[in-house]
Amino acid sequence: MDKYINTPITEEVTADLKYGDYVYITGTIYVARDAAHKRMTEALEKGEELPIPIKDATIYYMGPSPAREGKVIGSAGPTTAGRMDKYAPVLLDLGQKAMIGKGKRNKEVIDAIIRNKAVYFAAVGGAGALLSKCITKSKIICYEDLGAEAVLEIEVLNFPAIVVIDRDGNNLYDMV
Amino acid sequence: MIRTINVNIVTETIKDMCIESNYHLSKDMDQALKKAADTEESVLGKKILDQLQENLKIADEDKIPICQDTGMAVIFMEIGQDVHFEGGNLEDSINEGVRRGYTEGYLRKSVVNDPLLRENTKDNTPAIIHYTIVAGDKVKITFAPKGFGSENMSRVFMLKPADGEEGIKNAILTAVSDAGPNACPPMVVGVGIGGDFEKSAIMAKQALTRNADEYSKLPHIRKMEKEVLEKINAFGIGPAGLSGSTTALAVNINTYPTHIAGLPVAVNICCHVNRHTVRIL
Ligand code: SF4
Numbered sequence: 199m200d201k202y203i204n205t206p207i208t209e210e211v212t213a214d215l216k217y218g219d220y221v222y223i224t225g226t227i228y229v230a231r232d233a234a235h236k237r238m239t240e241a242l243e244k245g246e247e248l249p250i251p252i253k254d255a256t257i258y259y260m261g262p263s264p265a266r267e268g269k270v271i272g273s274a275g276p277t278t279a280g281r282m283d284k285y286a287p288v289l290l291d292l293g294q295k296a297m298i299g300k301g302k303r304n305k306e307v308i309d310a311i312i313r314n315k316a317v318y319f320a321a322v323g324g325a326g327a328l329l330s331k332c333i334t335k336s337k338i339i340c341y342e343d344l345g346a347e348a349v350l351e352i353e354v355l356n357f358p359a360i361v362v363i364d365r366d367g368n369n370l371y372d373m374v
Numbered sequence: 375m376i377r378t379i380n381v382n383i384v385t386e387t388i389k390d391m392c393i394e395s396n397y398h399l400s401k402d403m404d405q406a407l408k409k410a411a412d413t414e415e416s417v418l419g420k421k422i423l424d425q426l427q428e429n430l431k432i433a434d435e436d437k438i439p440i441c442q443d444t445g446m447a448v449i450f451m452e453i454g455q456d457v458h459f460e461g462g463n464l465e466d467s468i469n470e471g472v473r474r475g476y477t478e479g480y481l482r483k484s485v486v487n488d489p490l491l492r493e494n495t496k497d498n499t500p501a502i503i504h505y506t507i508v509a510g511d512k513v514k515i516t517f518a519p520k521g522f523g524s525e526n527m528s529r530v531f532m533l534k535p536a537d538g539e540e541g542i543k544n545a546i547l548t549a550v551s552d553a554g555p556n557a558c559p560p561m562v563v564g565v566g567i568g569g570d571f572e573k574s575a576i577m578a579k580q581a582l583t584r585n586a587d588e589y590s591k592l593p594h595i596r597k598m599e600k601e602v603l604e605k606i607n608a609f610g611i612g613p614a615g616l617s618g619s620t621t622a623l624a625v626n627i628n629t630y631p632t633h634i635a636g637l638p639v640a641v642n643i644c645c646h647v648n649r650h651t652v653r654i655l
Contacts, residue, residue, distance in 0.1 A: 328425055
């Protein structure tokens with residue numbers, strides 16, 4: 199089913215999402231991938247604050263190509279989510295509600311999704327040029343030294359994604 | 375007769391190839407994807423393949439990379455033995471081409487200096503370069519930037535000779551099925567059979583640079599390519615791993631003589647953004 203949703207993606211929003219739903223997401227989301235997740239986890243271990251407001255946050259696993267002059271962003275498709283499996287449960291337990299990536303997740307992540315009434319979306323891998331059109335604003339908020347792996351805050355408008363794992367733990371990839 | 379080539383030409387050529395490969399798919403890949411969009415049986419699969427068509431169009435018109443993972447630069451240099459390079463070090467000139475291509479082409483810099491320390495080199499160097507010396511006075515450059523979503527799902531199997539053809543097919547099917555949605559299907563599957571440990575892997579990578587509409591010249595291997603492709607597509611993994619009849623666009627197998635005790639099989643998985651361009655100097 200096609201659904202239009204807005205961020206923040208809260209428990210009320212995830213209650214209405216079922217695996218296989220085709221959604222269009224609008225609002226503010228955060229972008230982080232491997233190195234940024236490692237740093238955020240280290241920050242937590244040291245008792246420091248996270249650089250992003252984690253409650254009801256949506257994190258898009260992505261590292262864009264550089265923007266041309268006058269453009270918001272470069273190519274901007276999802277990266278493989280499984281590499282974030284080690285870090286995701288902690289963030290979900292702290293309030294993160296949605297993840298956007300591509301590919302399989304492990305049991306710990308699925309358990310954390312169920313426990314926190316969260317959701318995992320897949321965007322189409324390798325469609326970074328197309329997806330960049332749905333990004334209307336982008337700014338680096340921290341870890342600039344990581345280059346393509348810096349943490350971004352972006353605005354998306356009708357960003358297409360598919361519910362792969364819903365808050366009950368139903369997994370679309372398993373139905374294939 | 376010795377032919378002299380200035381390394382600046384190599385740098386310029388590599389720079390252009392970085393940009394071209396990342397903005398446009400080669401004709402064979404373009405056609406394979408078009409054909410898939412026409413034949414895909416699942417509704418969602420077809421929708422995704424149509425989006426990939428749209429994606430290619432935007433990449434071309436807006437001069438933006440097809441995929442944000444513009445890859446690690448993999449380069450095959452086939453150098454005629456009558457060629458002499460002047461004007462500097464060849465390897466440096468290749469890396470300079472990568473540096474300029476990735477910077478001037480707004481391509482993502484995805485290389486870290488050390489696998490453990492992991493500091494980004496910020497210019498996508500160094501490249502991975504495979505040199506072969508061949509007859510003649512030409513230089514053939516094949517540029518194939520490789521994304522790591524699919525690279526991470528690649529495997530080397532050291533099979534026993536007794537495992538035979540069945541063992542090989544199972545190895546390929548296992549790698550593809552494990553890769554599933556992680557490798558951004560529809561995939562292209564490069565396979566290297568024979569040689570030794572590293573030879574099989576390099577053959578598998580090189581197999582990915584073969585045109586998607588070409589088959590092996592060896593009849594028994596060609597038969598296996600077709601059979602394995604059919605089996606992969608029967609998995610139903612489909613575009614983006616969301617089910618469908620298009621899981622792979624091609625299975626390309628290269629072979630080499632091997633040892634009496636061995637049967638190495640390397641499976642190098644590539645996504646639908648299987649970039650490869652060729653230039654001859
Ligand atoms: S696997 Fe290929 S299509 Fe997918 S993100 Fe990596 S380079 Fe892009």
